[in-house]
Amino acid sequence: MNETLNILLVDDEPNILMALRRLLMDEDFGVLTAESGRVALDLLRETPDVGVIVSDQRMPGMTGVEFLEQARGLVPDALRILLTGYADMEATIAAINRGGAYRYLTKPWDDQVLLMTLREAVTQVRLRRENDRLTQIVNRQNEELRQWNGRLKSRVLEQTAEIRKKNEELRTKNSRLKANYRDTIGALSGLLEMRAPHMRNHARNVCALAMGVAAAMDLPEEGREELQVAALLHDIGEIGTPDALLRRRAEDLHGEELFTYLQHTVRGQMAIDAITDLRGAGLLIRHHHEHFDGGGYPDALQGSAIPLGSRIIALADFIDRNLPRHDERAADLVLIQLQPHLGSRFDTSLYPYFDTVVREHYGPPVNAQGMVPRLAQPAELYCGMVLNEDLFSSTGLLLLSRNAVLDDQAIAAIHRYHELDPFRRGIAVLTPR
Known part of the structure; x- marks a missing residue:
């Protein structure tokens, strides 16, 4: 279990390699370095017991993605990590699809995050x-x-x-x-949602609604897992959509702009098609903007020809995008807004399931009666508290959703997140009177 294991660091800047070596000098694994992708490939042929590879993306001669793709053939069982800048999202996706990347880290990195990731x-x-x-x-x-x-x-x-x-x-x-x-x-x-702050937590809300409906319909476990992945990643194709288009409603787009936007479902399917286990979810992503009457895109499918999971995601997506937030009647209002589209845009038979799930998801917190809101510091949390708001890290990542009931595991996770990225304000919770 604790046999010697080597990690390989690849970067064209010697000072970065030296800094990484110093950072890792006290760890219980060996450290190998290479200043280019080709040197690293030769090293892998000579040292096949490398278990982890960390590569910079921007290197002359061979990019990090190209190197990881070739390294995958030499040491397929090694975990591959890409070091990349915030602007290299396409390279990040390519590293996942082509290079089988386990994780990616942004440059400049945080020493503690890097150490924790490598450990x-x-x-x-x-x-x-x-x-x-x-x-x-x-x-x-x-x-x-x-x-x-x-x-x-x-x-x-x-x-x-x-x-x-x-x-x-x-x-x-x-x-x-x-x-x-x-x-x-x-x-x-969560990373995808950071690109559009106004849609923060959208994918998780869509997933929660879809999974609630799947449970109410008693769908098979395999189908639920596929639906869950598709719901979380249904907007992954918007990575390739210009920001200017994402800030506008699809109804206001015309001509070439509309065509570009409508391709995001196809791009979404293509983005994950290289991963065999995700191809079923990719099909659901492709068709989640089809209309029940055949007026949708990209393939103008109609009725039951549209996969059931796509029909569920379509409804959940509409509901969360159009929810009048900060209104006590939000659930009632969005369900009223939905009704004119039943039978044309959406599958009418799904509405009864959504009626219940929407009220539960966007309603008041579970067991909130007799509880009072307050802001608590991480050290003040205890089991039984209920989150009164979605909990985000200081850098914008969703950590826990509203209505979550805190237990020992959740509290330990919050303390860990606080050490990595301290909260700037108290945590909104509900506590017994």
């Missing part, structure tokens, strides 16, 4: 290697059981107990990997 990456590589080792053990022991069956009953029972233990460890580690996958999707969604 987590090293831990994950070690867990994965341990996972592989345990799998080999399980396979070998299963073969031994087949050979010893009938001769060493006591030995069989002993090995069965060991196998169960190892399988439980594997399930735990696989659950952790799956949770990391969900967290990555959520983080990417």
Whole structure:
């Protein structure tokens, strides 16, 4: 579990490599450096035990994305991290799609964030290697059981107990990997929303509405997971849309501007198509602006030809975009505004499910009766408090949604976020009288 593991740092600036070496000198992993992508590739051929690769994006001769794409073929199991500037969003997406990037960090980096990211990456590589080792053990022991069956009953029972233990460890580690996958999707969604502050928390609201409807309709688990990813990433195609168009309503666009905007659903599908497990979600993203009467885009699908998940996201997207926020009657008003579009733009059969879910999601906090609002510091939080507002970091990332009931895990996470990016004001909560 704690075998020697090397990380490879790639940057064309020697002073940056020296700074990174100093930062990492006390860590429990080896550090290798290279001043270009080609030198790094040669090093990977000679040192295949590299577990983590950190590469700058802007390098002469070979960009970080190009290097990570080739490095993926040499050490496919290594986690790849891209160092990039805020302006390199296209490079970031390319690193995820082509280079299989695990994370990206912005330059200049924060030392503590960089250290935490590298430690987590090293831990994950070690867990994965341990996972592989345990799998080999399980396979070998299963073969031994087949050979010893009938001769060493006591030995069989002993090995069965060991196998169960190892399988439980594997399930735990696989659950952790799956949770990391969900967290990555959520983080990417939050990053996309930072581009348009007026739509902050939009994707999470759409996801919450869609998942509430999916639960009410008792959709299969596999379909719910696909819907969840699509709802969180439904606007990913807007990355390629000019800011000037995003600030205007689609109804006010014409000609070439309208055509450019309407392509964001196709771009959204294409952005994640390279990831096999996300292709189903990509199809839902493509069609979430189709109209039930066939008047939508990009393919003018009609009725049941539109995927059910796309029809659900379409309704949720409309509701959250048109919600009259800061109005106590918000849920009632947006549902009234929705009704003229039923049967033409939206699937009428979905309305009863949304009626209940919308009132629950945008209504008063759960169990808020008898509670009073206040601003609390992280050290004052305790279990049972309810968030009275969405909780954002000082840099604008959504951390927890309104109505969340605080437990030990949530409070620990808030303390961790506060250490990384201290809150500028108190946390809006509801507390018992």
